Amino acid sequence: MDASLPAHMRPERSFQGFILALQRFWAEQGCVILQPYDMEMGAGTFHPATTLRALGPKPWNAAYVQPSRRPKDGRYGENPNRMQHYYQFQVIMKPSPPNLQELYLKSLAAIGIDSAVHDIRFVEDDWESPTLGAWGLGWECWCDGMEVSQFTYFQQVAGFECAPVAGELTYGLERLAMYVQGVDRVYDLNFNGREGDAKVTYGDVFLQAEREYSKHNFEVADTAMLFEQFKMAEAACRKYLEAGWKDGKREAHLMALPAYDQCIKASHVFNLLDARGVISVTERQSYILRVRELAKACGEAWIHTEAGGAA
Amino acid sequence: MPDLLLELFSEEIPARMQAKAADDLRRMVTDKLVAEGLVYEGAKAFATPRRLALTVHGIPARQPDLKTERRGPKMGAPDAAVQGFLKATGLNSLDEAKIQRDPKGDFYIALIEKPGRDAIDVLAEILPVIIRTFPWPKSMRWGARSAKPGSLSWVRPLHAITATFGPETEEPDVVKFSVDGIETGQTTYGHRFMAPAAINVRRFEDYEAKLKAAKVILDPQARKDIIFADAKELTFAQGFELVEDQVLLDEVSGLVEWPVVMMGSFEEEYLAIPEEVIRATIRNNQKCFVVRDAKTGKLTNKFVLTANIEAADGGKVIVSGNERVIRPRLSDAKFFYETDLKTKLEDRLPKFEQIVFHEKLGTQAARIKRIERLAAEIAPLVGADVAKATRAAHLAKADLLTEVVGEFPEVQGLMGKYYALAQGEDASVAAACEEHYKPQGPTDRVPTDPVSVAVALADKIDTLVGFWAIDEKPTGSKDPYALRRAALGVIRIILEQSDRISLTPIFQDAIALHIMRGSDAAFEDIVRIVRNPTPNPTFLRKKGGPIEADNLASLVGDLLAFFADRLKVQLREQGARHDLVDAVFALGGQDDLLMIVRRVEALGKFLDSDDGKNLLAGIKRASNILGIEEKKDKRAFDGAPDAALYGLAEEKALAKAIGEVKVEASAAVAREDFAAAMSAMAKLRPPVDAFFDKVRVNDDDPKVRENRLKLLNEIRSATRAVADFSKIQD
Structure with missing residues (x-):
């Protein structure tokens, strides 16, 4: 931790200070610090900076905050730590550096978690994303019995082997910050690190949104429109993928990213439909498979682009 | 003689894989050594979260010369x-x-x-191969090298290999090799946080001691002992008692290199949650032990955690951190439990209409309906009240849709019982919600309450018949629907309850219920067709469903044969003579497991006696002669022998004895007095022995010969009252 920081910027006092500390730490490790992707998605892994950049031979080190939307997890702002919208901090390093575990532990120190008094553990957790056709091995990282991060060595993404393998870290920011700030209710987090009248809490920023979106996600979201949007996104994705092959030959692709946006879109629309309870158990599986097919096709396109290592 | 020390130092190995990995490492290295002519004196392997270690001592320095x-x-x-x-x-x-x-x-x-090679050279050759081919259940690639095909796969990134070889008295040598860029050496590392510095090691003795000084307990058993002893002491000191949990202990010992046991607590209000749910919450999510009050035997609001560090503050932060995690978990569990109590079990059932049990076997709702009806059919046979059995079957699966079971699948059934009691169900009905899943394995107890027995049998038989009908039988090591366990469950329930049940009609009932899917025909009508399928086979095809007329005929027999196999396995495990099961099954029409086992037991006792052994020999002799002559004449010698053709006293005596024994044995069998049937059989022995002594079967007069063969055939058929002796192994 940087002792020269003013009190309101310290990670144990302020949610934004906490995020800034993480960004700064990973910037110092050579990561590009990206801003959130401008689309709704269920996890930071969906960001093309992870999903697509994990594929292909080119080195890639990045870190970013990604707002994550999980419509089903909404609790109308009544649950102390479940929300339909929260922040993930995502780090991806390709190839995975040999000291990634140490870097991770240092990052915890940077946000005020001292490994001399806390019990930090790496507990087996294999990661799999059926919608992304991806899997990896790693751990959930525990601090005093609480899961604070996911640590994964990607083995396969979009159905393709990762060569080289990327290491991915995902921090649940609110949960970690609650621990560091010592609050039991996410809405009580001090957001800006100020006290008195100047203090802004997480609740000030997000509580109303949680209530509104919970109502929207569970009760009102227009399912007819969403079903239509799913189909449209799926069709658009296929169309862009098809049109992206240079000279119609499957050698170089020119539109992997726009096509992948539609895959992200389809995935989020599916999550909304799922929250509305209009997708039956058997249909659910087939929707997941449809998204996975899109993801795989986008991965295939990506590895035929320049950044995907084709050139 | 020299010793080998091998350590594979990696990132955290999943706890559940450590014990087998240590064992695999020991087995693979020692097998290879022996195959190379290097017979060692002893070997031991160890695992911690970050390392696999092996010591092999007393390896000859050189291979013997080979001629x-x-x-x-x-x-x-x-x-x-x-x-x-x-x-x-x-x-x-x-x-x-x-x-x-x-x-x-x-x-x-x-x-x-x-000429034999130096052992160290042999080791340098075999160890990298073992590392490259190590059988991890799941392994992965990592780092820059993973860009190339053929890079090393390990359970998690492998960082260092220590491999030394040498006699006790000398400085050992490093076994030189490299795997995927990792060169062997003699450097390892201590505890990740308390002693992370590099350690130079020479051989196993200083390796283990130096690790201990660097806050790493190498031996998993030693870690378990520490955790167990400390946890007991800590709880005892406060008048409590640790709830022992071997599986959890194994797992926890695989999560730490330096166990530090501490106790935390939670709010007493959570003790209103069923104990099993508290335990599941704390155990599954937090890997902590729960604690009982020594006097009342009830859970207390304490838990025991195992940290991996001696914290600078004595562990205050760690305990309070764990408490902060457990609190919301228990709060969730309490909320789930209370929410569940607001909905009656039967009100959950409509949801099962949407849940597919198996694509070809329909929904859970359909399955529950079948089990209800089947339980009602079985109830009178096991002394259960039909209405209660039906009600129990109706509710038994409902807890699968509760929040608590959704969160903790291992309390399925148990929660059903709690919720059934809470809504005022009969105690037997509530018990069946839990007990009908039993027995879950060969050591699990079987249900005893008749209502539970009826539902347990119905549940298992419905499953077995269904998967048999769609031809999803277990093959080899594959048994994805645990059908062997289900059949063994049926066998154990029936035998341990001493229930008299003919399986055939129950199987037929179950078949009828499967056929009824999507049909509004009356159960009785379909059962009639199933019991006698010939008149109208097209009915089945027309109605669709999982069962085709073609396999209907063979289905019951097939399934009974599967039960016979399972019964044999069961008897073999109890040390009984399992080959006799075949001898009894071969009689045909045997579907009453209790009677089969009684018969097998009586038969076993009989065959242990001299009378039994000699009679068996006599019967086999008769069978052999008959077999040969039948082949020669290309005909069977059945039919009654003609008394007028008996020329010798022994013939007459045998014929008389057969007549008497037949009547007596059949009567005894009818009384189910198998011991008496066997005693009757024993009376055959003297005349059979005398017959073979004095009578030449292949008489020159073809009529006499035929008659004598018919008499031999009579022996065979008389003994079939109790068993088919030709199936008995000597």
């Missing part, structure tokens, strides 16, 4: 053959070969001496 002989061409063979022989054996000329005299022609022999 082999190689046979060459005959003397005077063409030159090409001779040259080939010389080339293959490395001899300079035939002068160096020995000549072996042989009546079929003398030939050359080459004596090849292969």
